[in-house]
Amino acid sequence: MIVPVKRLSLGKSRLASAAGAYRGELALAIATDTVGAALRCAAVGDVVVVTEDPLAAERLGGLGALVVPEGPVPGLNEALRQGARYAAPRGLGLAALQADLPALRPGELEAVLAGAELLPRAFLPDRAGTGTVLYSARPGEVFAPAFGGASRDRHLALGVPEISAGPVPSVRTDVDTLADLKAALELGVGPHTAAVAEKILAAHTR
Secondary structure: OEEEEOOOOOOOHHHHHHHHHHHHHHHHHHHHHHHHHHHOOOOOOOOEEEEOOHHHHHHHHHHOOEEEOOOOOOOHHHHHHHHHHHHHHHOOOEEEEOOOOOOOOHHHHHHHHHHHOOOOEEEEEOOOOOOEEEEEEOOOOOOOOOOOOOHHHHHHHOOOOEOOOOOOHHHHOOOOOHHHHHHHHHHOOOHHHHHHHHHHHHHHOO
């Protein structure tokens, strides 16, 4: 499982005004809960985190993730390919997972990965139905994720089918906005996100 994590000072840009001084702390909390849930998923072998942020590297490496640096070419998809270069020699299938899924449930992630195993390459759209939260490729298949923006249509145009996994809201609820954060909180987020979200929401009720 490959999880890209931006520098914390750059993460959650669309939440900047809502999160205020807690923006970096929130980004780290969400990534921590996401990676922690992935590590607890029975269908996940190793979790490879691709990041240049030293604090994120220390925190996520401490959870048991293998932390690798970004490559010389910037960008989300290039970071995922960099992670794949470390993971591919193990001879296993590859899956890329967004780092902003604070409500992630290991059992739901396992269901998604079971659906992904039925297809050479596959992806799972986000809750809004426009983006992508997970992309997978079987061993020997080309690993060519196309995250960013309207990536659901882009993956479909590239001939990558959607994963059928039933209702898996915790895997599909990525957090980019305050509304997304509230939706994740309704599902039940991990402890790190919950603690920071409480501070943010308290600031908005003053």
